Amino acid sequence: MASDTRPRILLFGAGSVGTIYLWLLSKVSSTTAVCRSNYDVVKRDGFTINSSIFGKGIHFKPNIVRDCEEAASESSQPYDYIVVCSKAIPDTFPKLIAPAVTSKHTAIVLIQNGVGIEEEYSVAFPDNPIISGVVYLPVAQRPAGVINHGETEKLQLGSYPSTAPGDQASALVKLIQTAGGTAEFYTDIQPKRWTKLLVNASWNPICALTLSKDTEILESSPEATSVVLAVMLEIQAVAAAYGYTVPREEVDFQLGRAHARIPIGAGIKPSMLQDIEMSRRIEIEAIVGNAVRMGKEKGVKCTGLEMLYVLGKALDLQVGRR
Ligand SMILES: NC(=O)C1=CN([C@@H]2O[C@H](COP(=O)(O)OP(=O)(O)OC[C@H]3O[C@@H](n4cnc5c(N)ncnc54)[C@H](OP(=O)(O)O)[C@@H]3O)[C@@H](O)[C@H]2O)C=CC1
Numbered sequence: 001m002a003s004d005t006r007p008r009i010l011l012f013g014a015g016s017v018g019t020i021y022l023w024l025l026s027k028v029s030s031t032t033a034v035c036r037s038n039y040d041v042v043k044r045d046g047f048t049i050n051s052s053i054f055g056k057g058i059h060f061k062p063n064i065v066r067d068c069e070e071a072a073s074e075s076s077q078p079y080d081y082i083v084v085c086s087k088a089i090p091d092t093f094p095k096l097i098a099p100a101v102t103s104k105h106t107a108i109v110l111i112q113n114g115v116g117i118e119e120e121y122s123v124a125f126p127d128n129p130i131i132s133g134v135v136y137l138p139v140a141q142r143p144a145g146v147i148n149h150g151e152t153e154k155l156q157l158g159s160y161p162s163t164a165p166g167d168q169a170s171a172l173v174k175l176i177q178t179a180g181g182t183a184e185f186y187t188d189i190q191p192k193r194w195t196k197l198l199v200n201a202s203w204n205p206i207c208a209l210t211l212s213k214d215t216e217i218l219e220s221s222p223e224a225t226s227v228v229l230a231v232m233l234e235i236q237a238v239a240a241a242y243g244y245t246v247p248r249e250e251v252d253f254q255l256g257r258a259h260a261r262i263p264i265g266a267g268i269k270p271s272m273l274q275d276i277e278m279s280r281r282i283e284i285e286a287i288v289g290n291a292v293r294m295g296k297e298k299g300v301k302c303t304g305l306e307m308l309y310v311l312g313k314a315l316d317l318q319v320g321r322r
């Protein structure tokens, strides 16, 4: 039998976002996924994807392992990419993926929200390419093994730092496009991270702290719109202090999207609200804390953002104590 010459890809974090890209990549590469709480269900039944874009009732049974040690031991050749789709919780994942990372070879792909998330990987794996990914993909896994996906799928990829060669990132973009996904390559991905942060650093903690969908917030009081807008403008100001332009039209567009969904009753539960509902730790540092600290460093006033950080951090610690 001819050996498989396709790229070898390991997914770490086979949850909502990761499973969509696992399915796409499994059409064009050799894939393996690290599963944790959904391991038994997926081993027995595989995954089912119900997507507004790709179709309902898509069933697939990937090769899965329990951890990166097992992934490394069952593979005779190095992984070309390890795609990290866990929640971005600092000081946690580099050591967990290390057994499957081959120095100077494996590209580490972070498909996660937040800013300032790449540095710890760059420190842990100084000789490996780091690819930073921004994803627009409203998706939730419920129950285990069943992935429900809404109306958007867009992945933006670029190397970290932006001065590093972009070969692996653009090759991955092509793979995902070939598989039918919407991937884009950027020579500097950081402005895209900050643009996405407009939505995440505002809506995610506000919705998680109030157990409300975004549209429910907007409808809750006449003051709500200007409070959310003020937080988005603080993010825009921090990004500008680091030389990243987030256009004002983008701010208005993002706020307008939530307003437009009010009449059709289509509120969104951001992933941070889903985490609170499931009693899981939240990405408060990656999504809010890092932006607050970066703002402070440049003297940017971030009153709203700082308030969300303090409240969100306390909530996260409370979840951790339970
Ligand atoms: N969901 C969404 O709509 C969107 C999410 N994002 C971002 O994408 C990233 C991924 O989010 P999402 O897919 O929602 O997250 P999920 O919580 O759905 O998935 C994360 C996965 O990582 C697994 N995991 C965590 N720790 C370990 C570990 N130690 N070993 C093995 N597996 C582990 C989890 O397993 P277990 O189930 O056992 O905890 C889970 O399967 C986040 O940064 C999020 O902010 C971006 C856009 C939209």
Ligand SMILES: CC(C)(CO)C(=O)C(=O)O
Pocket (backbone or CB within 6 Å): 113, 135, 136, 137, 138, 139, 199, 200, 204, 268, 269, 270, 271, 272
């Ligand atoms: C707002 C949303 C759904 C956008 O894809 C997101 O990024 C999240 O839930 O964290």
